[in-house]
Amino acid sequence: MQQIGARGVNPGLKQLVIEASRALARLDADRLEELAQSCRALSRELAGDGDRDKRLLSVSISEAESEMAVFERVLQVTRANVSVMKRLRELREGKLEYREEQSVGWLEGDRRHGDN
Amino acid sequence: MDGWRGTVAMGTISSAFNVISGALDADQSALNVVANNVANANTTGYTEEVPNWQQNQPIVINGVSYGAGVTETGATSVRDRVLTERLDQQQQLASASGSRLQALNTLQALFTPDTGSTTATAGDIGSDITGFFSSFSSLEANPTDNALRQDVLSTAGTLAGDVSNAAASLNAQRSALDQEATGVTSQVNALTGSIAQLNLQIQSASPNADAGTLEDQRQQDIGQLSKLIGINQVTTENNGLSITTTSGQMLVSEGSSVQLSTGMVGGVSDFFAGSTNITSQLATGGGSLGGYLTARDQDIPNALTSLDQLAYGVSTQVNTLNSSGTSLSGTAGNIFSAPVQQAGSASTMSVVMTDPDQIAAAGSGQGTGDNSNAISMAALANRSIVNGQTPSNYYSNFITTLGSTVSQVQTENTAQTASVTQLQTQNDALSGVNLNNEASSMTLLERSYQAASQVFTMINTIMNSVLNLGTQTTVS
Numbered sequence: 388m389q390q391i392g393a394r395g396v397n398p399g400l401k402q403l404v405i406e407a408s409r410a411l412a413r414l415d416a417d418r419l420e421e422l423a424q425s426c427r428a429l430s431r432e433l434a435g436d437g438d439r440d441k442r443l444l445s446v447s448i449s450e451a452e453s454e455m456a457v458f459e460r461v462l463q464v465t466r467a468n469v470s471v472m473k474r475l476r477e478l479r480e481g482k483l484e485y486r487e488e489q490s491v492g493w494l495e496g497d498r499r500h501g502d503n
Numbered sequence: 504m505d506g507w508r509g510t511v512a513m514g515t516i517s518s519a520f521n522v523i524s525g526a527l528d529a530d531q532s533a534l535n536v537v538a539n540n541v542a543n544a545n546t547t548g549y550t551e552e553v554p555n556w557q558q559n560q561p562i563v564i565n566g567v568s569y570g571a572g573v574t575e576t577g578a579t580s581v582r583d584r585v586l587t588e589r590l591d592q593q594q595q596l597a598s599a600s601g602s603r604l605q606a607l608n609t610l611q612a613l614f615t616p617d618t619g620s621t622t623a624t625a626g627d628i629g630s631d632i633t634g635f636f637s638s639f640s641s642l643e644a645n646p647t648d649n650a651l652r653q654d655v656l657s658t659a660g661t662l663a664g665d666v667s668n669a670a671a672s673l674n675a676q677r678s679a680l681d682q683e684a685t686g687v688t689s690q691v692n693a694l695t696g697s698i699a700q701l702n703l704q705i706q707s708a709s710p711n712a713d714a715g716t717l718e719d720q721r722q723q724d725i726g727q728l729s730k731l732i733g734i735n736q737v738t739t740e741n742n743g744l745s746i747t748t749t750s751g752q753m754l755v756s757e758g759s760s761v762q763l764s765t766g767m768v769g770g771v772s773d774f775f776a777g778s779t780n781i782t783s784q785l786a787t788g789g790g791s792l793g794g795y796l797t798a799r800d801q802d803i804p805n806a807l808t809s810l811d812q813l814a815y816g817v818s819t820q821v822n823t824l825n826s827s828g829t830s831l832s833g834t835a836g837n838i839f840s841a842p843v844q845q846a847g848s849a850s851t852m853s854v855v856m857t858d859p860d861q862i863a864a865a866g867s868g869q870g871t872g873d874n875s876n877a878i879s880m881a882a883l884a885n886r887s888i889v890n891g892q893t894p895s896n897y898y899s900n901f902i903t904t905l906g907s908t909v910s911q912v913q914t915e916n917t918a919q920t921a922s923v924t925q926l927q928t929q930n931d932a933l934s935g936v937n938l939n940n941e942a943s944s945m946t947l948l949e950r951s952y953q954a955a956s957q958v959f960t961m962i963n964t965i966m967n968s969v970l971n972l973g974t975q976t977t978v979s
Contacts, residue, residue, distance in 0.1 A: 400962065400965075403962070404962060407955060407958045407959070408917065408921065410951070410955070411921065411925075411951055411952075411955040412920070412921030412924050412925065413924060413928075414925055414928055414947050414948060414951040415951065416947055416950035416951040416954055419950075419951055419954035419955050419958060420950075420954045422954070422958050423954050423957040423958050423961070426957070426958055426961035426962060426965070427961065429961075429965060430961055430964065430965055433965060433968060433969075441968065441969045444965070444969050445969050445970075448965075448966050448969055448970070451962075451966075452966075453910065453914075455959075455962065455963070455966070456914055457913075457914045457917050457918065458955075458959060459959065460914050460915065460917070460918035461917065461918045461921045461922075461955075462952075462955055462956065462959055463918070464593075464918045464919065464921060464922035464925075465921070465922070465925060465948075465951070465952050465955065466952065467922070468589070468922060468925050468926055468929070468948065469948055469949060469952050471585065471586070471589045472586070472929060472945055472948060474585070475583060475585045475586055476945060478585065
């Protein structure tokens with residue numbers, strides 16, 4: 388995993404954001420969760436004795452700004468895709484329910500035939 | 504499945520065997536479907552099929568109705584039009600931004616400064632502008648010096664040459680894009696023709712159920728078509744499908760297709776469906792054709808207009824000032840060719856003055872040793888003579904705007920390509936032949952989205968936290 392937030396080490400925020408975009412494109416949930424953990428660690432470190440680290444990060448942040456814009460767009464299209472897939476699942480579930488109703492009808496029909 | 508509701512008044516013992524053998528046949532058919540899936544596991548575009556079961560007509564024996572088992576009535580492909588249409592739509596956007604980006608990168612490369620090279624290129628226009636007006640500043644100090652006068656004409660020639668060469672390159676790129684765009688037409692026609700044929704086959708062979716491989720083929724054709732142009736899909740009766748452009752122009756109506764044709768209008772190819780000009784529809788619709796046309800009809804003309812404004816502003820103002828002054832030879836004419844109108848000024852920009860003595864460094868009515876007109880011409884560098892801006896600022900803003908456009912299209916293309924990849928993963932899980940199931944695929948999508956949202960939120964928070972520390976000076 389990339390060393391971010393370590394003192395004296397370039398945080399490489401840009402690379403982290405690029406990797407997050409790529410991981411999201413290929414739905415690499417494991418890698419994204421690792422990256423989220425890294426960000427949590429960085430955030431904790433900055434929350435403590437972080438002023439010096441923040442100054443080190445400032446250059447890296449300016450480099451990462453355009454990559455953040457890309458990441459944001461990838462996130463937006465992913466959200467749209469999640470919505471489509473959820474809607475699709477609802478439709479399919481609705482279809483299943485409809486089929487179950489039909490099957491009840493068949494059973495009733497069978498009984499009716501049988502009762503004859 | 505209306506058949507099951509009726510009854511068949513027959514009562515032979517063979518009916519009972521029919522119930523049993525029907526069930527066995529159904530099992531065998533299901534096995535065949537599974538075998539077909541395995542055999543086609545590596546076939547591109549193949550959609551997994553699941554068997555359909557249809558309840559047989561009940562058999563009535565002595566007034567008593569017996570269930571008649573089930574018959575396998577064919578296979579239904581596990582495809583979902585909601586997902587495939589979303590995938591096709593995203594593919595159209597990704598292809599459009601991809602082909603536009605390719606053209607924009609070529610365009611941007613034309614204006615990229617060629618550091619270290621002595622060859623004059625369009626990328627040097629910024630420094631050409633500075634060099635040209637600086638030559639007048641140098642002339643101020645010694646207005647009768649022939650070498651300094653030669654330098655004015657030399658820098659003017661470099662500027663005019665680079666501007667006109669840039670315009671020529673842009674026109675050449677526009678022609679190349681025009682050829683790319685017209686080349687797409689035959690591919691579109693082949694695909695719409697194929698889809699129309701498949702519509703007929705599907706409607707004939709399977710009007711009420713999934714048509715299996717025929718629908719796979721049709722979906723593959725639609726996927727290919729989506730890479731080329733923006734389309735809408737409309738399902739019709741009997742498993743038919745109509746396809747229009749995103750603006751509603753019919754391309755496929757069930758069994759017939761409308762062939763696209765091209766014709767030259769204003770120096771470039773326009774696109775027609777029948778007699779209807781649909782060029783602008785195709786440009787905004789998507790697909791690689793949409794990208795080519797957007798670059799051809801929007802990005803390159805915008806760049807040409809910018810160059811025209813620059814050439815027109817500089818040529819007109821410099822010529823006007825020079826004509827108003829006093830030259831060494833007594834004749835003070837134009838330095839640059841006089842543009843008749845703004846449009847086309849870049850292509851025709853050239854230096855018409857051959858005698859450096861004709862440069863009017865002295866003001867009107869002044870002696871030849873006067874430098875007031877040279878001062879005025881040098882000062883043009885800082886006057887708003889090009890669309891309300893100084894020449895250097897105008898050119899700089901043009902380059903910045905171009906870079907910003909490239910960046911935006913790059914971002915869109917990255918996002919749309921990512922979207923296509925994600926949807927393809929979902930589609931493979933749903934309709935492809937593999938062991939993944941829909942639920943796990945959906946879970947992966949949601950997990951990825953949630954984790955990515957956390958990463959984004961935390962980085963955003965970190966960025967804001969650092970910027971609030973007062974280090975904004977390091978951030979543009």
